Amino acid sequence: MPRTPSRRTALHGLAAAGAAVIGFDPFTRSWATTTSARPLTGLPSLDGSIHTDDASLGAAADDFGHIVHRRPVAVLRPGSVQDVVAMIRFCNTHRVEVAPRGQGHATQGQAQVDGGLVIETTPLADIGPVGPGSRTVTVGAGAKWSDVAKATIAHGLTPPTFTDYLELSVGGTVSVGGLGGQTHQQGAQVDNVTELQVVTGAGELVRCSPTRHRDLFLAVLAGLGQCAVVVGATLRLVRAPETVRHYLLPYDDLRVFLDDQRRLVEEGRFAYVEGQVVPDAGGAFRGYLLEAVAYGPPVGPAPDDARLLRGLRHDPSGVQKSDLAYYDFLDRLAPSVAALKEAGLWAYAHPWLNLLLPGRTAAAVAGAVLDDLTPEDLGPGVVLLYPLLRDRLGTPLLRMPDDPVPYLLAVLRTTPPDDTATVDRLLAANRAAYDTVHAAGGTHYPVGSVPFAPADWREHFGPAWRRLATARHTYDPRGILVPGQGIF
Ligand SMILES: Cc1cc2nc3c(=O)[nH]c(=O)nc-3n(C[C@H](O)[C@H](O)[C@H](O)COP(=O)(O)OP(=O)(O)OC[C@H]3O[C@@H](n4cnc5c(N)ncnc54)[C@H](O)[C@@H]3O)c2cc1C
Structure with missing residues (x-):
């Protein structure tokens, strides 16, 4: 159906670079670059940036599997947690699908989204503070386990369980489980998370833990990104061997x-x-x-x-x-x-x-x-x-x-x-x-x-399906998050 001029004015600008404006058209569900000098409405103000260049979209349409390729229309490199909130709200309003991407080491397109928004978590990589007596450390979802290990070992401490390969993001492994050789004693990485900071599919920034919004906490740990984007995690620490x-x-x-x-x-x-x-x-x-x-x-x-x-x-x-x-x-x-x-x-x-x-x-x-x-x-x-x-x-x-x-x-x-x-x-x-x-x-x-x-x-x-489906309905009611898993 042809779009009317009034619909065309509903383009929502996302970022401006010189005279070129990147805009999202909620009617065609597509991003477009215009040369209009007129500022477009509905633009979330971002600390970071939106990217629609070929290199960014191509990288987001690939992963370690190199089997599945789904091209997003834009990639967010957040400058802050607030950017994730703003963009998820925007995408929720316009029913644009969203996939967070850590290190992209999934093998079957799990962090990809066809025609949607990929949120790179790599900029959200703060670690700490951590000191000699710390029992936990709070890290950004984009922090890599190698960096978490180095920062904590410096104080004689360590997360109890690691994956075999350390260059994975904390958000990426707590979304799947995180198994390794220590798991038989210490549990999976998800069993060693004491609190999460997440942005739900509805765009709410929430802290959750075993005692606070427990349903959300349990739906996010090993929840394959179906209810919320993890932006921060508090991890248990134990003494490290030398x-x-x-x-x-x-x-x-x-x-x-x-x-x-x-x-x-x-x-x-x-x-x-x-x-x-x-x-x-x-x-x-x-x-x-x-x-x-x-x-x-x-x-x-x-x-x-x-x-x-x-x-x-x-x-x-x-x-x-x-x-x-x-x-x-x-x-x-x-x-x-x-x-x-x-x-x-x-x-x-x-x-x-x-x-x-x-x-x-x-x-x-x-x-x-x-x-x-x-x-x-x-x-x-x-x-x-x-x-x-x-x-x-x-x-x-x-x-x-x-x-x-x-x-x-x-x-x-x-x-x-x-x-x-x-x-x-x-x-x-x-x-x-x-x-x-x-x-x-x-x-x-x-x-x-x-x-x-x-x-x-x-x-x-199995018996956990109801928990996941209920949480999905509650926290991502429009079902915009992580379609690459193919669950809903
Ligand atoms: C070389 C290699 C070695 C591995 N070794 C192990 C191992 O020893 N043990 C083990 O358990 N696993 C292992 N894995 C698997 C790995 O744990 C998962 O693939 C993990 O999800 C990859 O993390 P990532 O940061 O690359 O996530 P991505 O591939 O970027 O994302 C994986 C999924 O998680 C979602 N996601 C990513 N970040 C977030 C977030 N912040 N919030 C919500 N959802 C998010 C994505 O949308 C996607 O669906 C290995 C993988 C590789 C490639």
Whole structure:
């Protein structure tokens, strides 16, 4: 339908650069650049800036997966939390979809929005204050975990749980869960958040915690951005070790490997337990490396190999052991990531598969998924397999199998992005693996690339679905937030 002149005057300007004005037309739901010198109405006054150049839109239409590309019409680089409030109110009024983006390390377009607004959280990266006695630290949602670690370790403190890779934003991981080798003792990152500052889909700035707006707090933690944009988070701190002892223990039997991992997490013998599955000489994924880390003083006693490794059934001739400064241990992936970037492999497609298996069937289910895996379909990626403890995980929207010892199975596939037929085949394989795991009582850890329809999400959230749907209706009544997750 042709637009009338009066509708045209309803263009809302967003930012002015010289004589060019970036405007949003709520009727065509599109942004436009005009050369009108006349100031347009409805312009939120911003401390930061709106960007509509090709480079900004192109970057916002990509992520670590390099599989899905949805182009927004504008990108907000907020200069303040108030900018996020102003723009979400504006988008709410005009029913423009919005996606916050941290480090863009999702793999399936979760932080992208077709024809909407991407809010980059990177400028919201304040950390602290933090001092020697601090029990918590408040950080901006855009702060990276590497920077949070450095700032707190300087005072002998640390968040209790880290993801393997530190260059992820706090807002990005608290929106999904945040799992790592410390999770069996300390819970997920979401279990270590004491308060959040959020902007709801209706544009309200709210502080929420276990005692204040609890429904919102629990809908945002691992809530995949469906109810509010996190702008700040208060994180629990514990004492940091100065050094750690890191072990890699080889196994050649899946059941023995899983049983030893289970034993370690149930006993709490190590501060950190993870594991990898590696191909044998014939290309079958039948080699296993148990990764365990003991924290040294002042958190634990000086590591004692005999005590720490007692009773484990690994091949003793293949043990690798190293002592590391605590931060170097946390940042242990940095050299490999640098090498992957150097080789151009960071820009490959990453159709990742991240599943949570019930411990009671982990050997059979992981075995079935691994039997179908070939080195070619993994590419230069890795397979992670490690246990968690259910009773340390208390965030309702972080869906776990009903089992005291769930296992994370992550097949981190890496494949050339231009070979779309292979990417599509791997996505279908991910779905088939999910179906196998789901039938055995497992769940999807939603950071990877498993094709999911709204009905799958409803089933995924199970008893927590009502909580999420109610909170969505309450806090994002127009449903503008994070369409890239495909939940509503
Ligand atoms: C190399 C690599 C290693 C990883 N290792 C681990 C690991 O060990 N453990 C683990 O648990 N995960 C891991 N992940 C997954 C990672 O935790 C998630 O993909 C996480 O969401 C990425 O954070 P990000 O800042 O890049 O978020 P983005 O990709 O920018 O966003 C992810 C989702 O969160 C939403 N979002 C982002 N910021 C906010 C906010 N402030 N408020 C509300 N919603 C928001 C986005 O809209 C999007 O839907 C890894 C990913 C990569 C690429």
